[in-house]
Amino acid sequence: MRFPRDHPAVGFLAGRKALLFRFALTSVGRSALMMSAILLIREFLSGIVGDRRGLAGAVAQSVGPQAALGVLAALLVCVFVGASLLDYDNQVVQQRIIKIVELGMMERLIRHLLSLSVPFFDRQSHGDIVHAVRQDVSELRMVILAVARLFLEGILALGLFASALWLSPRLTLLALVVLPVTVLPIYLIAKRTLGRSYAVRKSGYVLFDVILQLLRGIRVIKTYRGEQEEARTAIEKGRRYFDELIEMVRVRALAQVVLESLAGLGIVTVVVVGGLDVMRGELTWPSLLALLMAVRALHGPLNNINAAYVEMRSRGAAVDRITRLLAERPDVPDAPDAAPLAAAPSVIDFENVAFAYESRTVLRDLTFRIRAGEMIGIAGPSGVGKTTLLNLFARFYDPTTGVIRFDGRDLRQYRLADVYDKLAIVTQEPFLFASSVGENIRCGRPGATEAEIEAAARAAEIHDDIRELPEGYDTQIGIGGHGLSTGQAQRVNIARALLKNAPILLLDEATSSLDSLAEAKVQRAIDRLVVGRTTLVVAHRLSTLRHADRILVLDRGRCVAFGPHAEVLASSALYRRLCETQQVGAAAPSTPAAGRAGAGSSSAPLAAADAYEEG
Numbered sequence: 001m002r003f004p005r006d007h008p009a010v011g012f013l014a015g016r017k018a019l020l021f022r023f024a025l026t027s028v029g030r031s032a033l034m035m036s037a038i039l040l041i042r043e044f045l046s047g048i049v050g051d052r053r054g055l056a057g058a059v060a061q062s063v064g065p066q067a068a069l070g071v072l073a074a075l076l077v078c079v080f081v082g083a084s085l086l087d088y089d090n091q092v093v094q095q096r097i098i099k100i101v102e103l104g105m106m107e108r109l110i111r112h113l114l115s116l117s118v119p120f121f122d123r124q125s126h127g128d129i130v131h132a133v134r135q136d137v138s139e140l141r142m143v144i145l146a147v148a149r150l151f152l153e154g155i156l157a158l159g160l161f162a163s164a165l166w167l168s169p170r171l172t173l174l175a176l177v178v179l180p181v182t183v184l185p186i187y188l189i190a191k192r193t194l195g196r197s198y199a200v201r202k203s204g205y206v207l208f209d210v211i212l213q214l215l216r217g218i219r220v221i222k223t224y225r226g227e228q229e230e231a232r233t234a235i236e237k238g239r240r241y242f243d244e245l246i247e248m249v250r251v252r253a254l255a256q257v258v259l260e261s262l263a264g265l266g267i268v269t270v271v272v273v274g275g276l277d278v279m280r281g282e283l284t285w286p287s288l289l290a291l292l293m294a295v296r297a298l299h300g301p302l303n304n305i306n307a308a309y310v311e312m313r314s315r316g317a318a319v320d321r322i323t324r325l326l327a328e329r330p331d332v333p334d335a336p337d338a339a340p341l342a343a344a345p346s347v348i349d350f351e352n353v354a355f356a357y358e359s360r361t362v363l364r365d366l367t368f369r370i371r372a373g374e375m376i377g378i379a380g381p382s383g384v385g386k387t388t389l390l391n392l393f394a395r396f397y398d399p400t401t402g403v404i405r406f407d408g409r410d411l412r413q414y415r416l417a418d419v420y421d422k423l424a425i426v427t428q429e430p431f432l433f434a435s436s437v438g439e440n441i442r443c444g445r446p447g448a449t450e451a452e453i454e455a456a457a458r459a460a461e462i463h464d465d466i467r468e469l470p471e472g473y474d475t476q477i478g479i480g481g482h483g484l485s486t487g488q489a490q491r492v493n494i495a496r497a498l499l500k501n502a503p504i505l506l507l508d509e510a511t512s513s514l515d516s517l518a519e520a521k522v523q524r525a526i527d528r529l530v531v532g533r534t535t536l537v538v539a540h541r542l543s544t545l546r547h548a549d550r551i552l553v554l555d556r557g558r559c560v561a562f563g564p565h566a567e568v569l570a571s572s573a574l575y576r577r578l579c580e581t582q583q584v585g586a587a588a589p590s591t592p593a594a595g596r597a598g599a600g601s602s603s604a605p606l607a608a609a610d611a612y613e614e615g
Contacts, residue, residue, distance in 0.1 A: 032159060033080075033083040034159055037083070039166065040055075040072060045290065048069065094144075116331075127208030128205040131204055149307075164294040168287065193313045198316075203240045210237050274288045339409075348406055352403075353402035365558060370534065395416065426497055430493045441453050450473075454473075457495045462494075508538045541582065
């Protein structure tokens with residue numbers, strides 16, 4: 001694990017030189033005061049035994065021996081208090097640095113994830129992404145603390161080492177001669193810790209996935225009495241996570257054992273060799289005691305440096321995952337010379353379009369034309385690529401081969417933002433944000449007024465329902481519309497699409513999950529929505545497609561029929577079989593446009609292409 005100079009965590013601090021200088025200053029100041037404290041202790045002890053050399057002698061000559069001890073003691077107190085105050089300020093600065101980096105990284109990561117294309121989210125574990133945004137960014141806090149501790153404790157160790165050298169260079173080197181021996185085992189331990197960190201992270205996001213699965217599937221779990229089995233699975237994943245965590249802690253503790261053992265050896269060396277030096281008169285007792293304190297104190301920062309280094313390695317998987325996520329690039333990028341899409345296309349052409357998802361071919365050799373204002377129904381058995389076709393139309397994916405053209409120009413040559421501006425979608429499963437009902441509608445057009453939001457809600461036949469909510473349009477609802485019925489949530493989605501007023505609609509099974517009463521309300525709202533727009537409709541209920549201008553029938557990823565309902569019914573055995581299964585008659589309105597415009601018509605469902613699913 002490493003932090004290159006262009007790493008975002010470093011970049012967030014580029015403009016915070018004053019804060020970094022303050023951190024460095026307090027670190028150096030604390031180290032200098034601790035060094036002074038060791039030397040003052042030697043002077044104080046020298047004053048006790050009557051040694052008149054050095055600072056103790058100079059102070060004694062000025063104020064007398066007894067007063068000199070008081071002066072030295074007061075200086076010691078001031079030094080320790082000063083070091084504590086500097087340490088306090090240093091800790092505060094560390095937390096400010098962490099806040100800057102952690103919040104900055106979270107914002108950058110979220111914005112970057114939102115800039116990626118739909119295929120990225122289809123490939124990734126949702127637990128992995130949640131783990132990255134929350135847990136890995138939090139782990140980055142620990143890495144920053146470890147880096148700060150390395151600097152802080154390194155400066156302190158240098159100060160204590162300098163004070164020990166001042167007292168006795170020979171004994172200091174003897175006491176620390178074994179330290180280089182610790183470098184290799186600590187490096188190997190840290191390397192092993194890094195390996196364990198990947199296992200801990202993987203078991204952690206697997207546990208996240210299981211928990212998300214429990215939340216999403218609670219109804220199925222209850223219905224099929226799967227509580228015990230799901231609980232067993234979750235507990236087993238949790239046990240693996242904690243086993244990996246314990247193993248990593250064990251490996252980290254091993255490094256501490258190595259250092260503590262060698263620290264004891266250094267102390268014994270100073271006591272034995274220093275004691276002999278005192279007996280020979282080569283070292284004074286005050287110097288020996290002060291040296292012992294310096295060597296013992298020195299092992300504290302050294303232990304902390306070791307702990308910080310191992311800590312950094314143990315968080316290596318989190319830092320690596322953040323780095324790799326930030327290195328991801330959209331699967332569906334804007335072309336360097338992408339042109340604006342000023343108006344909705346008059347003609348849309350699919351030319352020999354094929355699409356393969358990984359190694360599985362989903363669509364093959366699709367060639368057809370759509371004119372502005374047409375409603376195109378898309379029919380076929382489950383799994384033939386109907387939703388995938390909408391995904392390509394919205395450019396959530398790009399074709400594997402072939403081209404989609406808007407007014408003769410490759411769709412990939414237009415700016416993505418402009419393409420999305422021309423689209424409105426309604427999905428089979430209504431999606432709502434964890435916000436107020438009004439804000440969920442307003443996201444169709446962020447600058448909309450309250451009156452415009454209410455007008456869209458009335459057109460979607462949801463206004464009266466909203467008024468009955470505890471706080472009306474300000475009522476907070478959960479993710480996916482918790483607090484609303486499925487039909488109500490779907491009509492809020494339609495109100496959002498109405499407010500956006502986009503010229504192209506993609507409708508994907510918008511009524512398939514509703515009961516008949518809710519479906520009737522949603523269908524009436526859809527009838528208002530589709531008027532005057534180019535609409536692509538995916539529906540299993542073929543009766544809702546009878547008012548489409550033309551129907552595209554897919555089978556095994558290929559277009560096997562394309563034309564008006566009556567024509568396709570006559571020419572396509574597959575479409576005829578689907579209609580017979582659902583008892584859909586052959587009669588159709590004389591004018592499709594009139595059928596769509598009628599308030600009571602049963603026009604098409606809407607399509608959303610926000611997830612990969614071919615059905």
